[in-house]
Amino acid sequence: MNFLRKHVTVLAGALVYVLLYALASVRYDGFFSLPVFINFLSNNAVLGIVAVGMTFVILSGGIDLSVGAVMSFSSVLIGVLIMEHGWSVPAAIAASLVCGVTLGALMGAIIHTTGIKPFIVTLAGMFFVRGLAFLIHLESIGISQASHTALAMARVGPLPLTAVLFLGFVAVGWYVAVFTPFGRNVYALGGGEEAALLMGLPVRRTRIAVYAVSGFCASFAGAALTFYLSSGSHLEGVGMELDAIATVVIGGTLLAGGVGSVFGTLVGVLMLGLILTSITTYEGMMSSGLTRVAIGAMLLAFVLLQKVLTRRVAGVGRAT
């Protein structure tokens, strides 16, 4: 019962996912197959990598609106470094990761030292980083270089490289959150900052690290994006922050902080993939307007359903 109580939101998410998958499999021929499932993973890998970082931020009780901008910035930077300065692919990616971590840590430091709300600091960060991206290159930039293309085409078994990277991020993120002191500090910080301080936890270091992790994930997602699109794009990350928050929340992580898991975020990403694929590919709904309405309606239905399931198991008294 203790296990159930602790993981109720994630379990509710997984349960709803299985139900929806079963429904879709009954409705559409060939939906219940490995290639379709792999598509959920690979088409949403970029969003998933961003969402893993976002999970840590939300667990710590914060929020990061800059992730989409950091991702675009990093993809454009990689494009410029490779195409205009002749850097090698690993060097370009490493440089973008350094930038992502620095930007994240900077935002974390501002949040901690000034006490301005994360919502505002990362909102300003989003404008700032988007401006930076335009500063290094005004237009999106195509990447055509032999080693980059080779990596983009690479597969591990049936999985494309980006999907493998995503699963790797989930695995490492889950391990860090559950088994390391840093992970415990993040949960403690999200559960209550004052209590964490009184317990002698390194609140300042943890908070800065959390945003640095998010910056790292976002810029890594930018690298994954260049493999997916073969270009560094200004447009791709627009609205990404809201999608990432939505996936984390669908995965059962509480926006108030302290409750949730990286595994839940994996469920959230798969969920969004399921919804998108069934609507656009299987239902043949090409109108972007109707697609948005359907996504919104399902998101709402899902959150409500999760609410009901959570309440049933955990009892009404819980403040979720």
Place this chain on the structure above:
Amino acid sequence: MRPRNFWPWVALGALLVFNLVFTQGFARLEFREGRLFGTLVDIFQNGAPVMLLAVGMTLVIALGGIDLSVGSVMALSGAVAALLMTEHAQPVPLAVAGALAVALGAGALNGVLVTHGGIQPIIVTLVMLVMGRGVAQTLTHDQKVRFEVPAFEFIGNGTVAGLPFPVLLVAAVALTVGLLLRNTATGLYLEAMGSNPRAARLSGLRVHVIQILAFMASGLCAGLAGLIAAADIKEADVANAGLYLELDAILAVVLGGTSLTGGRANLVGSLIGATFIQTLTTMLQMRGVITEHTLIIKALVALSVCFMQTPAFERWTRRLRSAEAA
């Protein structure tokens, strides 16, 4: 003890003085064809939608919520008005009423889902952000809807007593809301609810009703802003109308000194914040900064203004002063 809105006024004042002195043609004001022209007028005219959004957003934030859907509701209201006038050949008053009714409905839905669904405002309005624009796109079949209706265009660029109509509309809305907040119990209820919902409920406030009304007010403001945006360019552009304006509106409220945690409704501050954002944007345009690069400057200035309102800044200036004295 500093006067209310000290730092927002200082920031706006500094920006205006800087421009009056250093930006060419900023101070020019003239009266042509019965209408006031000039950069200062443009700032209020172009800033009108964000000012309206900021008024609604202040109410929602005061009770501890947030409304991410205002940009989408703008698009929706513009689309409904345009379609009623073109496809359904309805008169202007009916088109306006229809559009505002839809915006009000969207706000009510937000409020009901937050109160009775028990879902966090950020999630509810995020869903509405996605769906609202989707509904607008579906209604217009992903097309821009052009119209030639002078009576409607008046909402966007008409003139009353030499002043642009949108500016007067903002003034009227802000005045109404301001009077409601100050001279009736509404403001008290709103702030009580925002600072401690449980205490507010236990002391007999009808918390649900207040919350739903605040979201409806935000929806209505967004609807009005949508009408101005559509009337201004004589078309409903569902893909771009109100895009990212929710962020500008939130920024305006925060620049005005309202805390995102709720419990305070600072309407004047929000209006100053919105004016500040628009003045900054106009100034950068006039100085020939590339639009994409203005983002960097906007971000830095916004952060600085927020920083000036924090206790950390207070401590910092005190330390500076004591260092000087020593």
